Amino acid sequence: MKRYDLIVVGAGPGGSVAAMTAAEAGMEVLLLERSRYPGEKNASGFALSTKAWRDFPFIAELDLPSMRYNRLCVAHFLSPPPEMEERFTISSGPSRRMSYPEARDFFTAGMLRREFDQWVAEKARAAGATLMLESLVTGLRRESGRVAGVVLEGGEEFAAPVVIGADGVLSVTARLSGLRTKWRPDQVISACAVDYAAPRERMDDVVHEAGFQAYFGPGIGGNYLVAYADGLHLGGPGVTNSLVSRLNRSHIKPARELLDTLQAPPTRRLLRALGARPREWQAHLLPWMDRMPTNIHSGGLMLVGDAAGLPEPLYAEGVWQAMYSGRLAAQVARECEEEGDVSAASLARYLERLEESPVGKEFVGGAELRRLFEIMGDPGLSRELTELAVDMTVNLFMSAQEPKAECVARALPLLAENLPLLMEVARIYLPMLLEVEGERLRGYLAAVKGLAALLGGSAGSAWDEGDKAEGGPR
Numbered sequence: 001m002k003r004y005d006l007i008v009v010g011a012g013p014g015g016s017v018a019a020m021t022a023a024e025a026g027m028e029v030l031l032l033e034r035s036r037y038p039g040e041k042n043a044s045g046f047a048l049s050t051k052a053w054r055d056f057p058f059i060a061e062l063d064l065p066s067m068r069y070n071r072l073c074v075a076h077f078l079s080p081p082p083e084m085e086e087r088f089t090i091s092s093g094p095s096r097r098m099s100y101p102e103a104r105d106f107f108t109a110g111m112l113r114r115e116f117d118q119w120v121a122e123k124a125r126a127a128g129a130t131l132m133l134e135s136l137v138t139g140l141r142r143e144s145g146r147v148a149g150v151v152l153e154g155g156e157e158f159a160a161p162v163v164i165g166a167d168g169v170l171s172v173t174a175r176l177s178g179l180r181t182k183w184r185p186d187q188v189i190s191a192c193a194v195d196y197a198a199p200r201e202r203m204d205d206v207v208h209e210a211g212f213q214a215y216f217g218p219g220i221g222g223n224y225l226v227a228y229a230d231g232l233h234l235g236g237p238g239v240t241n242s243l244v245s246r247l248n249r250s251h252i253k254p255a256r257e258l259l260d261t262l263q264a265p266p267t268r269r270l271l272r273a274l275g276a277r278p279r280e281w282q283a284h285l286l287p288w289m290d291r292m293p294t295n296i297h298s299g300g301l302m303l304v305g306d307a308a309g310l311p312e313p314l315y316a317e318g319v320w321q322a323m324y325s326g327r328l329a330a331q332v333a334r335e336c337e338e339e340g341d342v343s344a345a346s347l348a349r350y351l352e353r354l355e356e357s358p359v360g361k362e363f364v365g366g367a368e369l370r371r372l373f374e375i376m377g378d379p380g381l382s383r384e385l386t387e388l389a390v391d392m393t394v395n396l397f398m399s400a401q402e403p404k405a406e407c408v409a410r411a412l413p414l415l416a417e418n419l420p421l422l423m424e425v426a427r428i429y430l431p432m433l434l435e436v437e438g439e440r441l442r443g444y445l446a447a448v449k450g451l452a453a454l455l456g457g458s459a460g461s462a463w464d465e466g467d468k469a470e471g472g473p474r
């Protein structure tokens, strides 16, 4: 039986980055992938966020044929079915206040998963990892009660002091190690998407850099669009409703509703303008937790990426999370092996560091953020908010139908009239703000109170002086 320093199960982004990190550090690594090539299960694409450029120097070399930079995000708010026409649209480039240069330049880059996954796996191979394809892991080896290797379909065994489970949402390593029997219904969602091919020139002319678009509306839930160089995929309300609303999720029929809402006029017009042709239909499971999962390691085993349940709690972005956790798990594996202790207690530093890391921070305020998004799925609230946005925009900037000054003067009373609606949003937003920025806010509040006391004091004494001079308040 061949022995390695580290075995990684699954050559998705999480597994390949884990294998690359460990191989670069001089470990002998076996990377096992069940498919004929990494990314085989996906013909479609995805959006890689700028965090990957911030955290992984090798990503600067990424230059795939299918890449399209997304420098413009668009949100379309539609009227209710059956019209589903646009009532309000916002689009913007990245904020200049973002904390690192790439984030100020673009939001994401869209590309095909089969190209990306192969590219990262090749990096792992080039660093010295052994990549074995068409190798389905069906069992775990144990020594002294700890995980100590894997068994392939067919019975072949490989040994290693540490195994990294990067085998995705239906992780065999999570199940066989006893870390998880099955996802609870509230921890996982089904997501559907239709991938379209479209000529590059038309993509350049029609979509250009607006590579992420979302469609919201009362009773619609919304579609989203991710564009790459020669096509795009559209996810339907099966995706966004289930992503935004726990309430809706119980009666969601993702496939049916995706097909229905692909008929929304703005979507149809876009696909016609692109001359888009359907290329692939996808239905996937996706972990979706609102708190950072904690049962992600045992003696000799660490779970990363989807296997660990790490997609973030709002949009379920998961590729950067898989890469980040993969690298961290490989670093911890090396450290613990050097110390000669790969027990659960020793590997616990993986969880501790992940909780402290940017991946852990994505879970702060997760439940509250989701509730904010649920407003978009609430037919009543989303319609009222959309119409308020329309009124504010028209009255302040776009009116041609009525005297301009009268329109502008309407804006403030409109906001006041809609205070109860805005308070609904504030009731969700403020507790989240306190969770994330509590200390800083309390500091501001103390400063404001101090200032108020100071002003109150001086105003009070000025008043007192005035009273005396004038013979008392009038």
Ligand SMILES: Cc1cc2nc3c(=O)[nH]c(=O)nc-3n(C[C@H](O)[C@H](O)[C@H](O)COP(=O)(O)OP(=O)(O)OC[C@H]3O[C@@H](n4cnc5c(N)ncnc54)[C@H](O)[C@@H]3O)c2cc1C
Residues within 6 Å of the ligand: 009, 010, 011, 012, 013, 014, 015, 032, 033, 034, 035, 038, 039, 041, 045, 046, 047, 048, 049, 135, 136, 137, 138, 166, 167, 168, 169, 171, 172, 191, 192, 193, 226, 235, 282, 284, 285, 286, 304, 305, 306, 307, 311, 316, 317, 318, 319, 320, 322
């Ligand atoms: C419709 C949809 C759209 C998405 N869009 C985005 C997006 O735009 N941006 C984003 O960041 N995230 C997106 N995600 C989430 C993202 O796809 C995942 O979070 C990410 O792929 C997780 O990476 P991973 O390496 O953990 O797992 P995976 O990518 O699932 O890779 C697991 C690998 O393990 C292999 N494997 C599984 N079992 C075994 C086994 N027993 N033996 C050997 N090999 C095995 C698989 O073949 C696979 O190659 C999307 C998800 C869905 C469903």
